[in-house]
Each structure stands twice: as C-alpha cells, then as structure tokens.
Amino acid sequence: xxxxxxxxxxxxxxxxxxxxxxxxxxxxxxxxxxxxxxxxxxxxxxxxxxxxxxxxxxxxxxxxxxxxxxxxxxxxxxxxxxxxxxxxxxxxxxxxxxxxxxxxxxxxxxxxxxxxxxxxxxxxxxxxxxxxxxxxxxxxxxxxxxxxxxxxxxxxxxxxxxxxxxxxxxxxxxxxxxxxxxxxxxxxxxxxxxxxxxxxxxxxxxxxxxxxxxxxxxxxxxxxxxxxxxxxxxxxxxxxxxxxxxxxxxxxxxxxxxxxxxxxxxxxxxxxxxxxxxxxxxxxxxxxxxxxxxxxxxxxxxxxxxxxxxxxxxxxxxxxxxxxxxxxxxxxxxxxxxxxxxxxxxxxxxxxxxxxxxxxxxxxxxxxxxxxxxxxxxxxxxxxxxxxxxxxxxxxxxxxxxxxxxxxxxxxxxxxxxxxxxxx
Ligand code: DLL
Numbered sequence: 190x191x192x193x194x195x196x197x198x199x200x201x202x203x204x205x206x207x208x209x210x211x212x213x214x215x216x217x218x219x220x221x222x223x224x225x226x227x228x229x230x231x232x233x234x235x236x237x238x239x240x241x242x243x244x245x246x247x248x249x250x251x252x253x254x255x256x257x258x259x260x261x262x263x264x265x266x267x268x269x270x271x272x273x274x275x276x277x278x279x280x281x282x283x284x285x286x287x288x289x290x291x292x293x294x295x296x297x298x299x300x301x302x303x304x305x306x307x308x309x310x311x312x313x314x315x316x317x318x319x320x321x322x323x324x325x326x327x328x329x330x331x332x333x334x335x336x337x338x339x340x341x342x343x344x345x346x347x348x349x350x351x352x353x354x355x356x357x358x359x360x361x362x363x364x365x366x367x368x369x370x371x372x373x374x375x376x377x378x379x380x381x382x383x384x385x386x387x388x389x390x391x392x393x394x395x396x397x398x399x400x401x402x403x404x405x406x407x408x409x410x411x412x413x414x415x416x417x418x419x420x421x422x423x424x425x426x427x428x429x430x431x432x433x434x435x436x437x438x439x440x441x442x443x444x445x446x447x448x449x450x451x452x453x454x455x456x457x458x459x460x461x462x463x464x465x466x467x468x469x470x471x472x473x474x475x476x477x478x479x480x481x482x483x484x485x486x487x488x489x490x491x492x493x494x495x496x497x498x499x500x501x502x503x504x505x506x507x508x509x510x511x512x513x514x515x516x517x518x519x520x521x522x523x524x525x526x527x528x529x530x531x532x533x534x535x536x537x538x539x540x541x542x543x544x545x546x547x548x549x550x551x552x553x554x555x556x557x558x559x560x561x562x563x564x565x566x567x568x569x570x571x572x573x574x575x576x577x578x579x580x581x582x583x584x585x586x587x588x589x590x591x592x593x594x595x596x597x598x599x600x601x602x603x604x605x606x607x608x609x610x611x612x613x
Contacts, residue, residue: 192495199442200233202467207231210473213258216251217475234442237465238453244478248278257281259471269317270417270516280417281471289468293423293437294327300428301386301411303357305332310355312346312364315339319421320391324359327423340364343371354383361514362394362402366544369405379407388413390422392511393502393611398544412501418477419464425499430491433498440467443497445485448506456485461506462499480507503612510607512539513546515583519604525576526552534595541609548585550577556592
C-alpha cells in the first residue's frame with residue numbers, strides 16, 4: 190500500500206480506537222481529561238501528539254484489569270511477561286486480537302521465505318511468554334507444518350530438526366547459536382540440516398552474532414521484534430534485505446520521541462520507540478513508551494514493502510536488561526536480597542560467553558552473617574541463587590563476599606556491569 194494510503198488507514202483506525210479507549214478505559218479517560226483532550230480532538234494521525242503517553246508504571250498502577258477495554262467474557266487468552274513484583278505485564282486478547290497478532294507473525298514467516306511447504310520448528314518458550322504462541326500461530330496461518338517444541342531439551346530439538354527436516358527455525362538468537370554449536374558437536378556440518386532460514390528475536394543481538402549463526406547453521410537469519418504490551422513478536426520483522434525491520438504499520442503506529450522531554454523526533458533520529466495499537470480490542474495501548482532506543486526510516490526498501498523500518502534496538506532508556514531472553518530489572522534482584530535477609534549491597538555482572546549470557550551476582554554478607562566455614566557459605570549461596578531463580582526464571586551464580594568489600598559509589602550506586610557488547 191502506498192505510504193499516503195497507509196496514513197489514511199491509520200488515521201481512520203486511530204479515531205475509532207481513541208473513542209473505544211476513552212469510552213471503556215476509565216484510567217486512560219482520566220489521563221486524557223487531565224490533558225484536556227477529548228476523543229473528537231483526534232481527527233487523524235496528525236493529532237496523535239495531543240494524546241498522553243502510557244508507560245510500564247501505568248500498567249503496574251492498573252494491574253490486573255485496569256487497562257481492559259472489553260468485558261472479560263470477550264477475552265479468550267492472556268500472555269504475560271517474565272518477572273514478578275508488579276513488573277509483570279498481563280496482556281489480554283479477544284479472538285480478533287489473537288488473529289491480528291498471528292497475522293503479524295505470519296507476515297514475518299513469509300518475509301523469511303516461508304510457505305505452506307515449510308516445516309517450522311518453534312523453540313521459543315510456550316506458556317505465558319509470547320514467543321512460542323506467537324510464532325506457532327503465525328506458522329499455522331501460513332499453513333506450514335508447525336513443530337511446537339518450546340525451548341530446551343536440545344538433543345530432542347536436534348532429533349526433530351533432522352528427522353522431520355525442519356526448514357525454518359524460530360527461537361532466541363542465543364538459543365540458535367547454542368543449537369548450532371550442539372549440532373557441530375554431534376558431528377553435523379551446516380549442509381547436513383534442511384534449514385533455510387531462522388527467525389530470531391526477543392533479545393538484542395549484533396550483526397556479528399548474525400553472521401556466526403548463519404555460518405553455523407547454513408541459513409539466512411532474520412530479526413523479529415515485539416513486546417508483550419503490543420501483542421508479542423511480529424510488531425516488526427526483517428525482509429530479505431536484512432536492513433531494518435518493517436513495522437506492521439497498519440496495526441501499530443510508531444513514533445520516536447526524545448526520552449527526556451517526550452518531544453517527537455523526525456525519522457532518522459535516534460530516540461525512544463512509542464507504539465499505538467490501532468485495532469486491538471482488549472488491551473489497546475495508546476502511545477506506549479517501549480523504552481527501546483531506535484531509529485526509523487522510510488527510505489525505499491529493495492523488497493518493495495512500503496512499511497516503515499526500525500533499526501535494531503540500540504539500548505534502553507530504563508535499566509531493564511535482557512538476560513537469556515528474560516527481562517530483568519535490578520530492582521527484582523534487590524527485592525530478593527532484602528527478603529532473604531541481606532543488605533542491598535550488591536553488584537550484578539552480565540557477560541556473554543560463546544553467545545550465551547552469564548549472570549553473576551556479588552552480595553555482601555552482613556558482619557553477623559559472616560562464617561568461616563566454606564560449606565556454610567556455599568549453602569547460603571545456593572539458597573540465594575535459588576530464590577533469585579524463582580523470581581526471575583533464570584539462575585545466577587551468587588558470590589557472597591566479605592562485608593564492605595563492594596566498592597561504594599559516591600554518586601548513584603553502580604549496580605550493574607554489563608560486559609556484553611550488544612550493540613554494533
Ligand atoms: O520478547 C516478544 C518477542 C518474542 C519478540 C519472540 C521477538 C521474538 P517481551 O518479553 O515483552 O516480549 O520483551 C520485550 O524485548 O521491549 C525489547 O527490549 C526486547 N526485544 C524484543 N525483540 C527484540 C529484538 C518479547 N529483535 C522487549 N532485538 C522489547 C532486540 C528485542 N531486542
């Protein structure tokens with residue numbers, strides 16, 4: 190669709206979406222009222238800047254049902270983010286919303302060369318995480334044979350991949366790399382498998398990692414982006430040009446803003462990505478601040494698609510990290526330390542070794558916790574690591590260190606050392 194027609198379509202959808210949200214979500218209505226903006230003031234995309242922003246804090250405030258825009262009985266599904274302590278986001282879907290989401294994922298699969306002739310192996314996690322269900326639904330829509338593997342059990346992944354001749358692999362880039370290494374260790378060469386493409390996302394990855402994975406698996410590796418708040422994966426995806434991800438603009442309107450001032454920035458400038466879902470029914474967020482830092486471009490793409498492209502996320506405007514595909518806030522780790530009776534003197538160290546994330550948490554003992562039996566310390570470390578694993582869903586290595594041994598900062602405490610070079 191030519192760009193002008195897309196804009197007309199977006200304007201049409203936005204005006205009715207704003208009315209829908211205003212009429213059914215009292216929380217957003219009061220935000221609009223506070224800003225002095227009424228649904229009739231929004232006549233099209235040109236007016237979108239008049240609307241208030243939403244952020245994770247608003248979702249926390251309204252947990253669990255406050256953002257719902259339809260009766261609960263119209264909803265058929267929820268999905269949710271990892272993490273607890275009020276950071277968990279619950280997304281609701283009507284059947285229409287599920288269809289729309291799966292359609293977006295189907296487009297990603299087709300853009301990666303998928304068709305009904307393909308065998309799509311989905312090893313994103315199934316369950317509350319959106320990765321598995323999203324790509325699973327997209328693959329069904331395309332008519333491909335879908336292998337609902339979920340993540341883990343790599344030996345079984347490899348067995349199915351080889352026996353059923355999987356042609357498209359969907360998982361996080363770290364897991365793709367791990368599968369590639371495991372194939373190699375099992376004696377397979379890249380040309381031995383039947384894969385032609387991979388659709389990888391949910392965490393930052395570099396061009397270098399792309400080349401590694403492509404070489405290891407003998408495939409073309411495509412990026413896919415999304416977040417639970419907007420449905421899940423499929424908000425944007427790469428085409429054969431592998432030069433930015435096309436945003437499904439007929440369903441999601443994208444803006445780039447200055448994260449400090451909230452001012453909109455022109456195409457080509459780096460800033461925070463903001464999404465408005467134009468036709469979701471149950472959980473239709475308007476001007477949702479993703480905290481992902483990106484650049485948008487409307488330059489013509491060689492694939493012929495006219496949808497705007499986003500760069501790979503280049504960082505975050507908050508302190509969220511993605512470790513082994515799981516969203517982690519330092520405050521979640523701190524909450525566990527306090528609950529387990531430790532002082533909040535800690536350091537989180539994240540690294541990426543052989544394309545796989547490592548998480549080490551250094552925690553100071555209180556003087557009264559100090560014990561000189563090695564066994565005692567090891568048991569305490571194990572217990573704390575278990576409590577953090579329960580909170581995050583991924584396990585750290587905990588190092589209990591002597592009281593006052595973690596360097597104090599004179600300004601803002603430095604809690605995180607991220608040694609991964611995630612952005613090119
Ligand atoms: O990660 C949805 C998803 C599943 C996307 C499968 C792609 C594939 P959340 O758990 O809510 O949703 O995490 C969303 O992950 O704000 C980004 O910071 C990050 N993220 C997602 N895709 C990419 C990507 C899913 N391709 C958060 N590159 C987002 C870099 C990504 N970061």
